[in-house]
Every structure is written in structure tokens, then in C-alpha cells.
Amino acid sequence: MNTSEHTTHLTDEQRIDWLRLIRSDNVGPRTFRSLVNHFGSARAALARLPDLARRGGAARSMRICSEDEARAEIDAGRAIGVRLVAPGEQGYPPRLALIDDAPPLLGVRGATEALMRPMIAIVGSRNASGAGLKFTERLSRDLADAGFVIASGLARGIDQAAHRAALDSGTVAVLAGGHDRVYPPEHEDLLQAMLQSGAAISEMPPGHLPRARDFPRRNRLISGVAVGVVVVEAAHRSGSLITARIAAEQGREVFAVPGSPLDPRAMGTNDLLKQGATLVTEAADVIHAVAPIMERPLEIPGREPEHAPPDREPDAGERARIINLLGPSPVGLDDLIRMAGTSPAVVRTVLLELELAGKLERHGGGLVSLL
Structure with a gap:
């Protein structure tokens, strides 16, 4: 961070x-x-x-x-057994630290050395087909044998199959709730088995029960920890497609497994292929695609020069001008500073005021909008 x-x-x-x-x-x-x-x-x-x-x-x-x-x-x-770690500390997945909305503190438990190794995320339908489950197990096992840690969301279906196949070599569960609020509850035993050679992570506090809006937020962590994301089965408008979209925004490789045009569970993955996702029929497809990425050095951003607190507060005219330039459509910070005709420190101060009042939303790429 x-x-x-x-x-x-x-x-x-x-x-x-x-x-x-x-x-x-x-x-x-x-x-x-x-x-x-x-x-x-x-x-x-x-x-x-x-x-x-x-x-x-x-x-x-x-x-x-x-x-x-x-x-x-x-x-x-x-x-x-949960530790809170910051980007750059042991146990904080190095690639996760590079996304622009990385958690400042991440709750980790288990064999946290697994979190420092290269990961491939595998996600897909909760209502998976037998063929999808069988392929997931083979892919997960082969990628694990090639040295990758398998990351997924501990959900029913494809997630569960990916985790189980990689138990011995290390797999990581990305949780939507607190570490003591496993969802679905019947996967508590699976999670405990994973912690022997793998790990679990969450940005939520202990006791937090996952809500519907927590799962898309969790999905950015699934893709964020990984070099690439494989979608095995996904219907239209599924959570797995959200993960794939976020993965692309984060600059991760997106892979999809083709399926029958007659199976609704393959409609999302087939669409991903049309949009340019890499086709996967075996682990070698993933390994070859990520090899060039693995060869590049991974550098976590270091310390920035200290910013001195602003030497003055925005006056009423500056505040009104900046607010007037904002709207529901996202605008870039640099453009806002230029159009406001004032200092970056003043603009940042007004944005923080609006944000803490619950009136501003920050987007990726330095964009902001009014709620």
C-alpha cells in the first residue's frame, strides 16, 4: 500500500x-x-x-x-489464531498489496508461508456439473503439482472441489465474513483441514456474519492474491463473472473453461472466451500463459515521502467550487485539481471531508464521484 x-x-x-x-x-x-x-x-x-x-x-x-x-x-x-498483517509484512500476499484498494490490515491464519507463494485462483458455479467438478479437481491438482497455491472462496461447488484437490500442497480460502463465521457453515471442517498446509484470509473482524454485499467485495481479494483467475463454470450474472471482471481490472490473467452451449452453467464462461479470456483445457494452458508474468520481479511499493498536513483549510468559495464540479459521473483527481484552479492539498481535503460525511465514492484509477 x-x-x-x-x-x-x-x-x-x-x-x-x-x-x-x-x-x-x-x-x-x-x-x-x-x-x-x-x-x-x-x-x-x-x-x-x-x-x-x-x-x-x-x-x-x-x-x-x-x-x-x-x-x-x-x-x-x-x-x-488470526494475525493482522499490513502490506509488506510476512503473511500479506505480495500481489494483493499491489491493488489500489488493498486492505490496510488483513486477518491471516494457518500456514501463512503459503500466502507468500504464487497463487492461481479457481472459481465457478455453486451448482456445478459433475464434469465441471471432475475437471476442477484435475486442474487444481496439476497446478498444485506445478508449484502454485490454489486460492478460492470456500463456496459450494467449484470452489470446494478446487480446495479439496489441493489440500496437501496448500490452498487459500478467501472469506467474506470473519474467521469465526465460516460460510457455508458445513465447510468448517474443510477449512480446518486447509489450515494444515494452507491458509485463510479475511479483511472482516471476528464475529462478522457475511452479508450479500460482502461477497463482491471479497471477490476482489480472490483475484488480487493471484497471478491469474480460472473460471470453470459460470452462468450469466454470476459472482464468478464479477471476479473475472475485477481480475481484468487488476491486470490479472483471466482464463475460462469452455462448455456446452446448451448448459446454462457454461454461458458465462463461453462469453468470457468471446471477450478474449484464455481458453483452458489443461493446466499447461495456465502455466504457459503466466510464465512471463512470473519471470518479472514483483516489487511492493515502498515508502512515499511524508506529506505535510495542509497548511490551511479550504475557504467557502473553494469548497463550493470543488463540490459543484463533482457529480454522479466519476472524474479524475488531476482533472478536478485543474478545473478547480486551486492546490492539490485543498482539493484532497475537500474530497476527504465529503467522503467522511458519506457523500463521496472513490473508484479505481483515481476517480471520484458524488453518491
């Missing part, structure tokens, strides 16, 4: 500050990064949150995670 506080090891105090910030209202991964870059540290950002939200027009005072709440979460995680 590109923050001025990025290190290869956080102190205990920094970890608590980071956790407090990411667990506070209206602070997601992109907002977290903007705040820390803007104010120089998570602690400095925490001190400014109430004032920023008020000036952004928040209808009520925002909830800020307390130090006691942060310590309680760390203790609850530790009780079930």
Missing part, C-alpha cells in the same frame, strides 16, 4: 492506529490510504476525522473506532 506509514513491520501502536482508522465510519481501503498520505500517519488522521466529517456536511457525528475496540478485536483474533 502506498502510504507514508508503509513499513515492512508495524509497531504495536501503529497497528492499533491503523485498525482504529480502517474500522471507523466511511473509511474504506482507498480512503484509508488518502488519509494517511494526506496527514502523514494514521494517528494524525484519527485526530482530524470528526472535524473533516463535520465540514463535509455529515448529518451526525461519525463513529470512530476506539483504542479499546481495536485491542479487543486483536485479542479476539489472536484467540483463534
Whole structure:
């Protein structure tokens, strides 16, 4: 993560500050990064949150995670073997650290050395066909034999088959809820078996029950940890296609397994092939496609120069001008600065005010829009 506080090891105090910030209202991964870059540290950002939200027009005072709440979460995680790690620390998947909405802190447990190895994600239909399950098992086993860790979402169907076939060599479950809220519940035993040579990750706190909106958010982590994503079976408008779309946005290789035009479970994968996904009929198709990527050095962004806190607050005219330039259509930060005719620090401050008031959304590629 590109923050001025990025290190290869956080102190205990920094970890608590980071956790407090990411667990506070209206602070997601992109907002977290903007705040820390803007104010120089998570602690400095925490001190400014109430004032920023008020000036952004928040209808009520925002909830800020307390130090006691942060310590309680760390203790609850530790009780079930979960560690919170930051980008660059041991156990944080190196490729995940490169996406622009990487979790500032990731809950990891199990054989975390598996998280540092190259991964291939395999996803697909929960209501999988027998042929799809059989192919998934063979593909997962062959990729594991070739040295890859298999990542998936612990769901029924294709996910489960991919995990089971790679149990001995290492497989990673990406969870939508807290580590103690496994979904579906009947896969708790599978997860426990995975933790012997593989691992589980989640950005959610212990006790968090996964909701429908948590699964698309989780999908960006499935693709984010991996060199490439293989979709085995997927109907139209399925979660697996969301994962494939996010994978393409993240610059990951997207693979699809062809299927019968008469099987609804193959409609999504066949469409992916039409859109340019790499066709897969055996593990060698994946291995050859990712070989050039594997040869390139992987560099996690290092420390950025510290940003001094802004030397003045935006005046009423600047704030009104910037807000007037915003709308429901995303606009780039550089364009916003140019059109506003003011300093980058002033524009960033106004955006943070709006965001913490729950009125702004950040998109990939540095784009922002009003909610």
C-alpha cells in the first residue's frame, strides 16, 4: 500500500492506529490510504476525522473506532489464531498489496508461508456439473503439482472441489465474513483441514456474519492474491463473472473453461472466451500463459515521502467550487485539481471531508464521484 506509514513491520501502536482508522465510519481501503498520505500517519488522521466529517456536511457525528475496540478485536483474533498483517509484512500476499484498494490490515491464519507463494485462483458455479467438478479437481491438482497455491472462496461447488484437490500442497480460502463465521457453515471442517498446509484470509473482524454485499467485495481479494483467475463454470450474472471482471481490472490473467452451449452453467464462461479470456483445457494452458508474468520481479511499493498536513483549510468559495464540479459521473483527481484552479492539498481535503460525511465514492484509477 502506498502510504507514508508503509513499513515492512508495524509497531504495536501503529497497528492499533491503523485498525482504529480502517474500522471507523466511511473509511474504506482507498480512503484509508488518502488519509494517511494526506496527514502523514494514521494517528494524525484519527485526530482530524470528526472535524473533516463535520465540514463535509455529515448529518451526525461519525463513529470512530476506539483504542479499546481495536485491542479487543486483536485479542479476539489472536484467540483463534488470526494475525493482522499490513502490506509488506510476512503473511500479506505480495500481489494483493499491489491493488489500489488493498486492505490496510488483513486477518491471516494457518500456514501463512503459503500466502507468500504464487497463487492461481479457481472459481465457478455453486451448482456445478459433475464434469465441471471432475475437471476442477484435475486442474487444481496439476497446478498444485506445478508449484502454485490454489486460492478460492470456500463456496459450494467449484470452489470446494478446487480446495479439496489441493489440500496437501496448500490452498487459500478467501472469506467474506470473519474467521469465526465460516460460510457455508458445513465447510468448517474443510477449512480446518486447509489450515494444515494452507491458509485463510479475511479483511472482516471476528464475529462478522457475511452479508450479500460482502461477497463482491471479497471477490476482489480472490483475484488480487493471484497471478491469474480460472473460471470453470459460470452462468450469466454470476459472482464468478464479477471476479473475472475485477481480475481484468487488476491486470490479472483471466482464463475460462469452455462448455456446452446448451448448459446454462457454461454461458458465462463461453462469453468470457468471446471477450478474449484464455481458453483452458489443461493446466499447461495456465502455466504457459503466466510464465512471463512470473519471470518479472514483483516489487511492493515502498515508502512515499511524508506529506505535510495542509497548511490551511479550504475557504467557502473553494469548497463550493470543488463540490459543484463533482457529480454522479466519476472524474479524475488531476482533472478536478485543474478545473478547480486551486492546490492539490485543498482539493484532497475537500474530497476527504465529503467522503467522511458519506457523500463521496472513490473508484479505481483515481476517480471520484458524488453518491
